[in-house]
Amino acid sequence: MKKTILSIVALLTIVLLSSCDLESSDNGKLDGFWHLATVDSLAVQTHADMRDKRIFWSFQHNLLELADRDFVHSPIFMRFELIGTDTLRVNRPRFDNREEGDPEIDYEARLYPFGVNMLDELFVIEKLTRNKMILRSNVLRLFFEKF
Numbered sequence: 001m002k003k004t005i006l007s008i009v010a011l012l013t014i015v016l017l018s019s020c021d022l023e024s025s026d027n028g029k030l031d032g033f034w035h036l037a038t039v040d041s042l043a044v045q046t047h048a049d050m051r052d053k054r055i056f057w058s059f060q061h062n063l064l065e066l067a068d069r070d071f072v073h074s075p076i077f078m079r080f081e082l083i084g085t086d087t088l089r090v091n092r093p094r095f096d097n098r099e100e101g102d103p104e105i106d107y108e109a110r111l112y113p114f115g116v117n118m119l120d121e122l123f124v125i126e127k128l129t130r131n132k133m134i135l136r137s138n139v140l141r142l143f144f145e146k147f
Contacts, residue, residue, distance in 0.1 A: 027082065029128050033058050034144040039115055042139055055114055057144065064090055066114040073113045076105065083122075088135060091120035115142045 054069035075096040123135040
């Protein structure tokens with residue numbers, strides 16, 4: 001009887017483990033939910049405090065969600081790629097609208113409220129810790145706090 005129960009448990013364990021594909025993300029400290037706290041303009045050297053706005057970047061696997069939790073701007077999904085240890089590429093923006101097939105965004109101004117200025121943009125990762133992230137593009141420096 002004990003042998004039969006152990007056999008059944010072993011068989012169920014094998015079936016459960018083989019039927020699930022676990023997808024893990026290897027983005028290290030980048031993964032997670034980041035609040036855009038401040039934005040510096042490099043060209044005109046101005047500083048915008050964004051702490052009262054609820055603009056978030058969420059990284060998981062190779063997908064970036066740009067979200068406005070005040071619901072002023074529509075959520076956007078982008079692909080991202082870590083290049084080496086100090087460069088982040090974001091591209092292929094799409095609106096989060098399943099009913100319309102997540103339409104592509106081809107107008108850069110839709111990305112501006114989130115600190116992105118190009119449809120395919122590179123950011124230098126100036127700082128990345130468990131709690132803080134600083135990204136620099138050609139025109140902006142973005143300061144994030146982990147939420």
